[in-house]
Amino acid sequence: MIDPFKKMLVYLDGSEDSVSAAMAAIALAKRLDATLTAIYVVNTRALKDLVKARIFLDSEELEYRRDIEGDAKRYLRHVQELGAQKGVEVIPVKTSGTVHTEVRNYLQENHIDLLVLGGISEIHSRRDELLSETDRMMRTAPCPVLVVRDNDAIWEMFETLPNVKPEAAHDTY
């Protein structure tokens, strides 16, 4: 039987849900012997929107961009380390732009066959639904999408995977 998924992508946004999604993706990649990439998109579109709306000063845009770049590095490194614990290489990708567009482009250009997402929060309004980047990623992905919801079960599944000798993560993005 041919393994259904060989190239997986997990989307990170700094939330606990996205880290859980990464843990599920690591477990699945190990089981399927698939390659796993983690992507963090620095949402420069949102920053530009805030400057355009004049909510942010130019100096604030720079400050917050630096903050989010730092978050991206930190979370990508963390997920690389989680993967290393379980013997799964996680390829880190940091990019910037409009989140759902960047993710869709990466999926297409790299022939990814499974997108793993966490962070599907409760939708309070139609406006939220229209504007949610996660919803838009789900709707525009050209491949199957796995939505990870149950954090406790995922943590348990991850913890039961045998550890291997950890290797230091490297910044390769």
Place this chain on the structure above:
Amino acid sequence: MTLTDVLEKDLVKVPLQATTKSAIIEELVDILVRSRHKYNRDDILAAVLAREALGSTGLSDGVAVPHAKTSAVDAIEVVMGITPTPIDFDAQDGKGSQFFFLVLAPEKESGAYIEVLVSIARATVSPVMRRLLASARSADEVLRLFID
């Protein structure tokens, strides 16, 4: 994260009583501190005023978004208030401001903070939404407008 994830009934006041820019900011901070006793009023006020000193957060079309990233809060907080009539908030279009969103974020939540600010900007860009907000008479009505 969006505005509706963090906006709570206790943190919405219609109408606001204050009639000057500084008093509006203080009233919004007071609403937060009354609801979250763990926060220090003076620290929050200092952070908001420090940001305001860099440039007014009075935008256009009656919307103002005083905001600050500060260690004085431990979660993203939004307080919303509406004045019965527009007041001078040094808005960029020179008009009065009527819809006020105080947004505060801890130091390490920049991503979610930006999402909430974008959510406010997008929700208030609609003239219809602003008219509906102006006619709202209670916190419940305001919440319904954002959730609907």
